[in-house]
Every structure is written in C-alpha cells, then in structure tokens.
Amino acid sequence: MTVTHEVVNQAPPLTGFSTADEPALLEALQREGAGWGVPEVAELGALAGSEPVQEQARWAEEQPPRLRTHDRFGHRVDEVEFHPAWHQLMTVAVEHGLHAAPWADDRPGAHLVRAAKFYVWSQAEAGHGCPVSMTYAAVPALRAAPDLAARYEPLLTARSYDFGLRAPLGKAGLIAGMSMTEKQGGSDVRTNTSRAVPAGDGTYRITGHKWFTSAPMSDLFLALARTEEGLSCFLLPRVLPDGTRNGMRLMRLKDKLGNRSNASAEIEYDEAVAWPVGEPGRGVRTIVEMVNMTRLDCVLGSAAGMRAGLRQALHHTAHRRAFGRELDQQPLMRSVLADLAVESEAATVLAMRLAAAVDRSHTGDAAEAALRRLALAAGKYWVCKRGSTHAAEALECLGGNGYVEESGMPRLYREAPLMSIWEGSGNVAALDVLRALTKEPAALDAFFAEVDAAAGADRRLDAAVAGVRTMLAGAADPERAQLMARSLAERMALVLQGSLLVRHSHPAVADAFCASRLGGEWGNAFGTLPAGVDLASILERARLKSPAVGAA
Incomplete structure (x- = not known):
C-alpha cells in the first residue's frame, strides 16, 4: 500500500514490564x-x-x-x-x-x-x-x-x-x-x-x-x-x-x-x-475445603484483573494526546485513573491478607481460621463484583482502541464476570456470610478484631464500622437477614479494606478510599472522587516503574 502520511499519537506496545512491580x-x-x-x-x-x-x-x-x-x-x-x-x-x-x-x-x-x-x-x-x-x-x-x-x-x-x-x-x-x-x-x-x-x-x-x-x-x-x-x-x-x-x-x-x-x-x-x-x-462438608481454597483464588483473580486493566489504562493515557495534552494530565481522566488505582489496591491488600490468614490457619491459629471463614466469603462477594465494573471502566479509558480484540481489553472484560460466578455467584457468597455469622460466632469476633486494629485512625472508617454493627443487630430476623445479605457482605468487605488501607497503604490511597467508599462522597461511577484527594500521589504509586508507561 502507498504510504499517505505518518501516523502519530498512538501508544507503543506495552511489553517488557513486570507484573510484580507493585x-x-x-x-x-x-x-x-x-x-x-x-x-x-x-x-x-x-x-x-x-x-x-x-x-x-x-x-x-x-x-x-x-x-x-x-x-x-x-x-x-x-x-x-x-x-x-x-x-x-x-x-x-x-x-x-x-x-x-x-x-x-x-x-x-x-x-x-x-x-x-x-x-x-x-x-x-x-x-x-x-x-x-x-x-x-x-x-x-x-x-x-x-x-x-x-x-x-x-x-x-x-x-x-x-x-x-x-x-x-x-x-x-x-x-x-x-x-x-x-x-x-x-x-x-x-x-x-x-x-x-x-x-x-x-x-x-x-x-x-x-x-x-x-x-x-x-x-x-x-x-x-x-x-x-x-x-x-x-x-x-x-x-x-x-x-x-x-x-x-x-x-x-x-x-x-x-x-x-x-x-x-x-x-x-x-x-x-x-x-x-x-x-x-458428608460430601459437602468434605469438598467445601476445596471450595474455600478456590474462592481465595477468585479474589486473587479479580484483583489481578483489576491490576492488569489499570496498567493498560495508565499506559494508554500516558501516550495518547487529546485537546492539546496527554490524557493522563487532564483533571477528569486523572480522577478516573486514580479511582481505578484505589479500587485495585483495595482488592490487592484484601487478597493478600486473606492468603496470609490461610497460612496461619493451617499452622493452628484459630483466630486466623475464623477470620478467613468470614472475610473470605465477604471478600469473594465484593471484590469479584467490582471486577466487572473495573474492567469496563479501564477499557473505556482506551476508547475505541480498547474495544478491539488486539488491545487485550475485551479478553479482560469477558473474563471478569467469571470470578463472581465461579464457586458460588453473588447470592451464594452473601448467604455464606450469614451462614458464617450464625454457625461460627468466633468468626465475627475475629473480623472485628482485625477491623478495629485501625480504630481511631480515620473518622469515616470508625463511622462505617459502627454502621456494620448496627446492620448486624438488625439482621437478627432470618428473613430480614437474607434481604440485607448483599448489603451486609458489601459493607463488611469495605470496612475490612478500609482498615487494611489505613494501616498499611499510602495515606493518599487510604484517604481517597475512606472518603469515597466509606464517607459517601462518591458517585455511581469511577472518576467521582471528592475534591481534595491527592491524585498525584495515588497515580505515582500506581504507575509501573517501566519506561513504557511514561513519566508521572
């Protein structure tokens, strides 16, 4: 074919990086x-x-x-x-x-x-x-x-x-x-x-x-x-x-x-x-050991998908210009990217904490076993639910380029719902939270011991934890408990993520999470982080160190 003009403003291939650079x-x-x-x-x-x-x-x-x-x-x-x-x-x-x-x-x-x-x-x-x-x-x-x-x-x-x-x-x-x-x-x-x-x-x-x-x-x-x-x-x-x-x-x-x-x-x-x-x-009791382990991998898989989608979005927006400057330098896109980064990190810290609980529970730590039982059910429900929404927004950051197969984003998007379905869809996971609360009272004690380790560090987190306690009190009636099972699983997962972020992550990430997911200063889509959030620090933490992703 005759070369008619030089094509510019295209992101280079994203390769030669490390998925462990996080x-x-x-x-x-x-x-x-x-x-x-x-x-x-x-x-x-x-x-x-x-x-x-x-x-x-x-x-x-x-x-x-x-x-x-x-x-x-x-x-x-x-x-x-x-x-x-x-x-x-x-x-x-x-x-x-x-x-x-x-x-x-x-x-x-x-x-x-x-x-x-x-x-x-x-x-x-x-x-x-x-x-x-x-x-x-x-x-x-x-x-x-x-x-x-x-x-x-x-x-x-x-x-x-x-x-x-x-x-x-x-x-x-x-x-x-x-x-x-x-x-x-x-x-x-x-x-x-x-x-x-x-x-x-x-x-x-x-x-x-x-x-x-x-x-x-x-x-x-x-x-x-x-x-x-x-x-x-x-x-x-x-x-x-x-x-x-x-x-x-x-x-x-x-x-x-x-x-x-x-x-x-x-x-x-x-x-x-x-x-x-x-x-x-007693076949169900026997095989549930296998199910619980694969549920952990559902959480890991969703967290991995979020990180992969975020990486692609960061890479594309760092190299694509529109309206006179790179996409990742424009305020609204920066808010979207930072929001995706916060969601990704919250999923990662929870997945790693659950895996650590597996380690300790298999060496005889009863409290960690109890925490794993309840937190894994809530985490499986929420993190896997968020995977599909996250994949859709990350794909949209690439625009039409993200909608074509060569980008890899459609594969990521198609994969995301599976983690929520595999080993029990949303209702099954939410009802498993209720089952754990009913049959294993020690699990709730272990859950609050973990969450309360951050007590006093963030007022929004403290208020959200108090809200979970109120929800639990209102779930005493079995029929009402089923109707609120999803809401309860969601809030339990969120306060656990919030506690982990407040204690262990960058202050900017923890602040953005608590302000949006726990404090109510958030819309119904990514990119609606409240004013005052430190977008620059969140994005700097999220970026690969590979030159392929561009400078912050």
Missing part, C-alpha cells in the same frame, strides 16, 4: 512475614510481562481447546486438545509452584508467596489458572482420606506438568479438578442425582451427569455423588491404575463468554470407578 503487593509480602518470596515473585512477574508470554496468552485464547471424543479407529478417547501455548503457560505455572506446591513447603508464608505468584502470573493469562487453582485446592480436601493423600499428594505437589492420558501414579505430576454441579441444581448440590454404588472392593461405581466441570483434562477429580448415606465425596481418576480409561465421557465443551483458553465440559459418568473421600453422607 508496592501494595511487595509491601504485603514483607509485612506478613513472606519477604523471602519476593525474588521468586519478581522473577515470575518479569516473565508475565515479557513479549513471548504475552504472545502465548494471545494464542491460548484465540485457539481455544477442542474436544476429540474418538480416535481414527473409532475408539473412545475423550481427550481435550490444546494449542501449545496453553501447555507452555501451564508448565511455567506448575514449575513455579502456583498449584499445590505450598502444601509440601514448610516455610512460613508459603501460601502467601504462592498467592502472590498466582496474582502476578494470572495477569498474563487467566484461563489456565482454573486447573492450577483446583489442584491447589484439592489437597486439603483429599487429606480426609489419608491413604489416598499418601499416594497422590506427592504428585499433586510435584513441580512437573505432565499432560496426557496415563495412569496417575505413573506420571511425574498431577492436575486435579472438581466435578460437583448438575443440570437440575447448579450451586444447590444437594439436589444432585448421580449415584455411587459400592463395588465390594473398597471402590464405588458412579453413574450420572455433571453439568459444568472445568478442566476436564485433569488427571483426578473430587466428585460428589449420592450413596445410601447421602451425598458423598469421591476421588475419581480419568485413567485407572491399570491404564484403562475410566467410565467418564466428555459430552461437549461449553461455549463460554470468557475463560476461553480453558476447557469446561458436560460429563457423563458410566459406572466410573471412584474411591470415597471423607465420611459417607
């Missing part, structure tokens, strides 16, 4: 006793921001997985085929211990370091985080069956990604999935109809369907099925110990809004061989 993240690692992990997080963050990994992320989504039900001879294989980029991303994730590796690591803060790695690596590509997350979450649930855990846990924690249809105990490392929901019930798993019949040799035969099983190419699954005792949990491998295929049929892959690099399937079990995990009839 004060709130690094400060949390040091503060929570996991500073030893900073070099590992930094190494992975630099890899996530590199051009080769960005290309792998693009290919993994643009070339989604395909289901191959039969081989050329007509034999059933039920295998999912992926672009090589998917396997490259999975290899890095497993080798860096983003899966179940912390369960074999006795260093203080191992789970927090793993959370930080999951956070920085998810910013490159979110879809492959699903099997990584479920593998991490499978271990505590599997420990309800010590004999099975002794056999499979070393392979689940091994830092080897070994894809393919082979007997699990013959592989160098394993990936685990979860097979819970059915057509008629979804999150209401107590309506499940899949049946498990004892085979007389310690195993069961499961027959039934599963409506939404993500990562069906995993080696092992924790599955729910009904026995004479009630709904029970089982370990079900794709390939049996003798190398034959288990009775697990992949019917089709879901055509999803987002998370397209990851396969999700409808499954039929035809007398599939499985081993019981935990007490018969």
Whole structure:
C-alpha cells in the first residue's frame, strides 16, 4: 500500500514490564512475614510481562481447546486438545509452584508467596489458572482420606506438568479438578442425582451427569455423588491404575463468554470407578475445603484483573494526546485513573491478607481460621463484583482502541464476570456470610478484631464500622437477614479494606478510599472522587516503574 502520511499519537506496545512491580503487593509480602518470596515473585512477574508470554496468552485464547471424543479407529478417547501455548503457560505455572506446591513447603508464608505468584502470573493469562487453582485446592480436601493423600499428594505437589492420558501414579505430576454441579441444581448440590454404588472392593461405581466441570483434562477429580448415606465425596481418576480409561465421557465443551483458553465440559459418568473421600453422607462438608481454597483464588483473580486493566489504562493515557495534552494530565481522566488505582489496591491488600490468614490457619491459629471463614466469603462477594465494573471502566479509558480484540481489553472484560460466578455467584457468597455469622460466632469476633486494629485512625472508617454493627443487630430476623445479605457482605468487605488501607497503604490511597467508599462522597461511577484527594500521589504509586508507561 502507498504510504499517505505518518501516523502519530498512538501508544507503543506495552511489553517488557513486570507484573510484580507493585508496592501494595511487595509491601504485603514483607509485612506478613513472606519477604523471602519476593525474588521468586519478581522473577515470575518479569516473565508475565515479557513479549513471548504475552504472545502465548494471545494464542491460548484465540485457539481455544477442542474436544476429540474418538480416535481414527473409532475408539473412545475423550481427550481435550490444546494449542501449545496453553501447555507452555501451564508448565511455567506448575514449575513455579502456583498449584499445590505450598502444601509440601514448610516455610512460613508459603501460601502467601504462592498467592502472590498466582496474582502476578494470572495477569498474563487467566484461563489456565482454573486447573492450577483446583489442584491447589484439592489437597486439603483429599487429606480426609489419608491413604489416598499418601499416594497422590506427592504428585499433586510435584513441580512437573505432565499432560496426557496415563495412569496417575505413573506420571511425574498431577492436575486435579472438581466435578460437583448438575443440570437440575447448579450451586444447590444437594439436589444432585448421580449415584455411587459400592463395588465390594473398597471402590464405588458412579453413574450420572455433571453439568459444568472445568478442566476436564485433569488427571483426578473430587466428585460428589449420592450413596445410601447421602451425598458423598469421591476421588475419581480419568485413567485407572491399570491404564484403562475410566467410565467418564466428555459430552461437549461449553461455549463460554470468557475463560476461553480453558476447557469446561458436560460429563457423563458410566459406572466410573471412584474411591470415597471423607465420611459417607458428608460430601459437602468434605469438598467445601476445596471450595474455600478456590474462592481465595477468585479474589486473587479479580484483583489481578483489576491490576492488569489499570496498567493498560495508565499506559494508554500516558501516550495518547487529546485537546492539546496527554490524557493522563487532564483533571477528569486523572480522577478516573486514580479511582481505578484505589479500587485495585483495595482488592490487592484484601487478597493478600486473606492468603496470609490461610497460612496461619493451617499452622493452628484459630483466630486466623475464623477470620478467613468470614472475610473470605465477604471478600469473594465484593471484590469479584467490582471486577466487572473495573474492567469496563479501564477499557473505556482506551476508547475505541480498547474495544478491539488486539488491545487485550475485551479478553479482560469477558473474563471478569467469571470470578463472581465461579464457586458460588453473588447470592451464594452473601448467604455464606450469614451462614458464617450464625454457625461460627468466633468468626465475627475475629473480623472485628482485625477491623478495629485501625480504630481511631480515620473518622469515616470508625463511622462505617459502627454502621456494620448496627446492620448486624438488625439482621437478627432470618428473613430480614437474607434481604440485607448483599448489603451486609458489601459493607463488611469495605470496612475490612478500609482498615487494611489505613494501616498499611499510602495515606493518599487510604484517604481517597475512606472518603469515597466509606464517607459517601462518591458517585455511581469511577472518576467521582471528592475534591481534595491527592491524585498525584495515588497515580505515582500506581504507575509501573517501566519506561513504557511514561513519566508521572
């Protein structure tokens, strides 16, 4: 084509940065006793921001997985085929211990370091985080069956990604999935109809369907099925110990809004061989350990998405001029960017605090376990809800350029709602807050102990905490409590974020958060921060140190 003119005023490609270059993240690692992990997080963050990994992320989504039900001879294989980029991303994730590796690591803060790695690596590509997350979450649930855990846990924690249809105990490392929901019930798993019949040799035969099983190419699954005792949990491998295929049929892959690099399937079990995990009839209690761990990763994933969107918005507005100056030097855009930065940091500090609670709860700290129980439910509700709104505003900062696929923003936008749906949508998470308050009174004490650590530091935070106490008093009636469950979960998450920011973050970020989210000086959209907020300090803290993002 003939060159007609020189094109200017376009942002250069954003590459060669580190997703770990974030004060709130690094400060949390040091503060929570996991500073030893900073070099590992930094190494992975630099890899996530590199051009080769960005290309792998693009290919993994643009070339989604395909289901191959039969081989050329007509034999059933039920295998999912992926672009090589998917396997490259999975290899890095497993080798860096983003899966179940912390369960074999006795260093203080191992789970927090793993959370930080999951956070920085998810910013490159979110879809492959699903099997990584479920593998991490499978271990505590599997420990309800010590004999099975002794056999499979070393392979689940091994830092080897070994894809393919082979007997699990013959592989160098394993990936685990979860097979819970059915057509008629979804999150209401107590309506499940899949049946498990004892085979007389310690195993069961499961027959039934599963409506939404993500990562069906995993080696092992924790599955729910009904026995004479009630709904029970089982370990079900794709390939049996003798190398034959288990009775697990992949019917089709879901055509999803987002998370397209990851396969999700409808499954039929035809007398599939499985081993019981935990007490018969108490399957929900057993598998809830896995659910709680994956809920943590939902919060981490939403926080990671916010940071990725903020980065793109900062980069574009630093290099795009309109009406005589760069966008990020114009007052209204600066307010939008600062508001996005405040939301992102609030999500990050909460996610890291929850991960630290996981570490301490698994070393016997009852108060931290109680805090995790309640704060994780509230955090999962609120942070994941905010992810979609944040992604939409970050995309809008790029204008029409953000609406085209090459920008990467549509992928981010499509991914955001999943975190709010996965492991229980908004209502499920909000009702879980009520359940924790009712069944575990110590959780509320732990929550207020954490929030009240900032008492007296900010009048707006103090008033908001008092408001939560008033709401709790008004939630004594069960029916009224359900009607206010979302409002309560939101306010609890906000005061916890406010307390963490006031104690640990930059004063400008904490002030902006308390003034807007807690003090009521805020509109219904980003970019409505009140007058007097220190936009310059917020933006300086939020910017990458990479030259690609431009000067403050």
